[in-house]
Amino acid sequence: DTAVSQTPKYLVTQMGNDKSIKCEQNLGHDTMYWYKQDSKKFLKIMFSYNNKELIINETVPNRFSPKSPDKAHLNLHINSLELGDSAVYFCATSKPGQGANEQYFGPGTRLTVT
C-alpha cells in the first residue's frame, strides 16, 4: 500500500565503502528525485529522472550515481563513502503535467558513515 518506499531505512557503513539505496513507487508517476537532508535539516535536490531519463543533475560529486531501471524505480549508488555523506536521503516522485506538481516523499534512508 506504501506509495513511495525506500530500502534500507538505516545504513551504517565505514568510510571508503560503496553502498546503494533503493527507491520504489507504485503511484505511476513519471518523475522521481533524490534529495539530501543534512544534519542542519537543509533539504537539497540531487537528481531527477523523468521516464528513466536524467533531467536534473545538481552539483553532486561523481561518486554519486543514480540509476533508473524502470519508471517505478530509482536507485542511488555511492562510491568511496566519506564522512560528509552522512545524511538522510529522500526519494520523491511527482506526476507529469504542465508546470510543477506536488512531490511525494519516501520515508528516507539515514546514512551514517563512520
Place this chain on the structure above:
Amino acid sequence: GENVEQHPSTLSVQEGDSAVIKCTYSDSASNYFPWYKQELGKRPQLIIDIRSNVGEKKDQRIAVTLNKTAKHFSLHITETQPEDSAVYFCAATPTGTASKLTFGTGTRLQVTL
C-alpha cells in the same frame, strides 16, 4: 538559479495563537510555491501549495499568501495545536524547470500548552 530564504528559523507560540512563516525567492520566473511539514524522524509532507496566478489560498486552519511583485510568500497557521509542532519548509520552482524545487532552510515551530 533560484534562492529561497525563510524566516524565522525557530518559532514558539502558545496553543491557540497564530503562527506566520515568511519566505522570499529570487527568480521571478518561479510559479509554484509549496509548503511542507516534517515531523521529527518523518518524511516531508505537502500541507498546502499556491501557484502564481492566485494571491491567497486557504485550507481550514492554514493559509498561504503570495506577493509576486515583492517575491514574498507566507504560511499562516491559526488556532495552533500541539500537533502543529514540526519543521516547516517553503519551496519554489521556476517555469520550465518544473521538477526542480528549491527549499527554504526550514522553520522549527513549537506549540506550547
